Amino acid sequence: MSGQDSLEALRDALRAFAAERDWERFHTPKNLAMALAGEAGEVIEHFQWLSGEESAALPEPARAEVALELADVLLYLVRLADVLGVDLADAARTKMRINAERYPVDKARGRSDKYDRL
């Protein structure tokens, strides 16, 4: 995938992966949204009994396991965006602009109370 943008490369690789296995029929947005949520649930299970500090100092091999769970989330997210015809990088840039307007630096500084989004 060298040279290609990482999100576009993943999108193309996942498209080919599904096509080769005749899995497109299972890849409705509904099903992929469920798979995405299931993987997000697996990420959370790694952190549920840890303090914030412990979660920031994850020892190996736990960190490597979490890395693969994050990968699962990304794969389903990229695939879901693709079947919906959504340009994920573009949507993320749009959302960053919305967040910058919603949380201006001078008002948001150091406060989490009015803060629901990144």
Place this chain on the structure above:
Amino acid sequence: MSGQDSLEALRDALRAFAAERDWERFHTPKNLAMALAGEAGEVIEHFQWLSGEESAALPEPARAEVALELADVLLYLVRLADVLGVDLADAARTKMRINAERYPVDKARGRSDKYDRL
């Protein structure tokens, strides 16, 4: 962000966004994992009463709303990977290789029964 890889550009933009707002203290892996799961839950709510077919033919403005929810998932995912020191694109490529070995084309073709992952 032109010219830069999309995931790296998002990582850098989110790092700056958090630093400017003094939000790094809230961005423990534990908290970000929760935010990720919360956003995945918002994605799922768009699809829960739709059939698979309806989910694949989402009208505007629903599709645009979902695009921004997918963006939220991506932003938290990229930020979580960053604070964990995980290279997300690299983890995704590793996971793709694992999946290719786990689901060889000739055995996986058209079957969802043995199939829990992309």
Place this chain on the structure above:
Amino acid sequence: MSGQDSLEALRDALRAFAAERDWERFHTPKNLAMALAGEAGEVIEHFQWLSGEESAALPEPARAEVALELADVLLYLVRLADVLGVDLADAARTKMRINAERYPVDKARGRSDKYDRL
């Protein structure tokens, strides 16, 4: 637990279970909310590749496995309500009344479009 209300019996049993193991320190609302979401994610993984019809005709032992996942959700939910001082049965009855007002029979009949809640 015979004779006692099922939700109250579970609450008491879980309280004793945590106390005997000195697990109360782990049972913050934050941690229990994460555990609840993680278990809900496990429930969803059972259904993600099934059609609606298939999900309604789950063969054994899948159905028995799902039953234990639902139990996990209930246990964390009851424990979370307990540490928050929430009377779960009372909250559920209140929510049922709200839903009955929000979705009057004559307007809601057979429509899922305006319908986000039970």
Place this chain on the structure above:
Amino acid sequence: MSGQDSLEALRDALRAFAAERDWERFHTPKNLAMALAGEAGEVIEHFQWLSGEESAALPEPARAEVALELADVLLYLVRLADVLGVDLADAARTKMRINAERYPVDKARGRSDKYDRL
């Protein structure tokens, strides 16, 4: 519902609620599992930026809002169990017995490391 067991009363009330609105067709296990996960995601969003201590000292009206979110989780959970033909209270008691064997008091005391379940 007075006198009746709380879980059984909720099950019956939800069954009637769905029947009156002709919503049974939407209540496949697949759809209800999604709704359950979506509601669990809403619970988690209340706690994601709070410390464990803050989550245990939730001020009103936040606590009352969370109570209604917990109610939503319970309503979908009870309805999902019903359409699957699962006796939820019975499954919970079975799971409590399994947990008691899996986490004997003398080995589990004060440790969260080997502990993934209640």
